[in-house]
Amino acid sequence: MTPRRGSDQRGKGDPNRDRHIPVLLSEVLEALQPKSGERYIDATFGAGGYTSAILDAADCQVLAFDRDPSAVAAGADLVASRGGALELRLAPFGQLLDWAEDPETQDRFVGQFDGVVFDLGVSSMQLDEAERGFSFQSEGPLDMRMFSAPGEGLAEEGLSAADVVNTFDEARIADILFQYGEERRSRAIARAIVARRVQEPFTRTLDLADVVAKVLGGGKPDGRHPATRTFQALRIFVNDELGQLLRGLFGAERLLKPGGRLVLVTFHSLEDRIVKRFLASRGGRSGQGSRHIPQSSIELRAPSFRIVNPRPLTSSKGETQVNPRARSARLRAGVRTAAEPWEIEFADLGVPGLAK
Ligand SMILES: C[S@@+](CC[C@H](N)C(=O)[O-])C[C@H]1O[C@@H](n2cnc3c(N)ncnc32)[C@H](O)[C@@H]1O
Incomplete structure (x- = not known):
């Protein structure tokens, strides 16, 4: 069955109207x-x-x-x-x-x-709003929670991505990156995260993206940003x-x-x-x-x-x-x-x- 074309009733002036193109x-x-x-x-x-x-x-x-x-x-x-x-x-x-x-x-x-x-x-x-912290390509707080307030009763009482990289021990960060991002260099990235947070805790997206890029060096052959898997892993974990x-x-x-x-x-x-x-x-x-x-x-x-x-x-x-x-x-x-x-x-x- 095909949708009736031209009958989109999303509200006029809705900022989401043209931003998310439904897939498939x-x-x-x-x-x-x-x-x-x-x-x-x-x-x-x-x-x-x-x-x-x-x-x-x-x-x-x-x-x-x-x-x-x-x-x-x-x-x-x-x-x-x-x-x-x-x-x-x-x-x-x-x-x-x-x-x-x-x-x-x-x-x-x-x-x-x-x-x-x-x-x-x-x-x-969500990706476009830098303030949500989902994107490794725009500067924003390192957050990634889809739900805005703690108390939804999920995902470790509402931890943000910054909470994870600043407080979890190195082995646990590596496990998250490996399990949820299928990141093969998870241990090296976790080591670099822990070494860096001792100097200064992470608060911003680009900050983390830079640390990951330094470990992995440049872009991937498939053109993806080196921090793609790390960000995916943190997002999956934070939102359960x-x-x-x-x-x-x-x-x-x-x-x-x-x-x-x-x-x-x-x-x-x-x-x-x-x-x-x-x-x-x-x-x-x-x-x-x-x-x-x-x-x-x-x-x-x-x-x-x-x-x-x-x-x-x-x-x-x-x-x-x-x-x-x-x-x-x-x-x-x-x-x-x-x-x-x-x-x-x-x-x-x-x-x-x-x-x-
Ligand atoms: C890919 S978008 C959906 C786009 C939608 N099909 C459309 O055509 O506009 C995914 C949405 O699912 C929501 N979402 C993700 N996980 C969810 C969950 N566990 N419960 C409810 N909503 C969730 C996100 O907040 C996001 O708005």
Whole structure:
């Protein structure tokens, strides 16, 4: 199903309007297949690109989440313009699992949705706002929290990236860079960070980017900035992104009706691996046991999803020319079966374990 062109109802004068280009939008709609009378969850509202397109495609309802107060504030016009079809919540999408498990909410939410879509990672607005501290290319405070205030109850009581590099011991910093950034020189970078912070604690993004660049020396052959992996690792850790993803996946498995569609767009290999393993196991394709799930019990479980595309969809050349951010996007999708949801096994989906 294609979105109705020219019917973007994001508020006029909304600063987010032209800044975040939704990635793989027509592929997302094709996988989600919005239909009139149905209910969807947009787990990552951002600038509302997917939400607008879903609401344009069918006379349906969307419940959207974002953990970033700026994204939710900027979405107020869209909520007002949609006359009750859109509810936007300031909350992490890990809450989907809380609803499914809480006896007070589960009756209202379990098996009640026709589609759930996740567009993971950061938005262009978050990257562009130097004050958020996500970018190694613009000067800003070394923060990287998507949620603005401590107390969301996640990610080490709201530590910022500066807290991590200034207070964690060297081995732990190295582990974070290795596990969440897949940075091969993690130990050398951690050593340089600790040596530098003794002179002066880190407060600014470019300061950290310079220290990393000195260790790694110049740019990477693929043209990426040497601090790319370090910044990715800190962002994932500070926001507990992989823990959130697992909670979101387990929650969606419970909230979707039989026939409901789960659609995920990922931007790096750690996320994609988790999504791939989740769908492969739930779709009966993994064929592997694990420390926690013996092979025999996997074989007895009925698949809770039918996998739509065994290989991930990626962006076309045309899309990546217009939107370079789409280069690393991968879309995976599944359709919920009528089988019971699987048990929640955090340890089995390839999440790097770091002692917190
Ligand atoms: C890539 S953007 C989404 C863009 C959106 N699909 C659009 O078309 O405008 C990702 C958004 O997800 C939000 N986000 C990331 N992790 C989240 C989480 N665990 N819970 C809720 N929102 C999250 C970010 O704050 C960001 O606004």
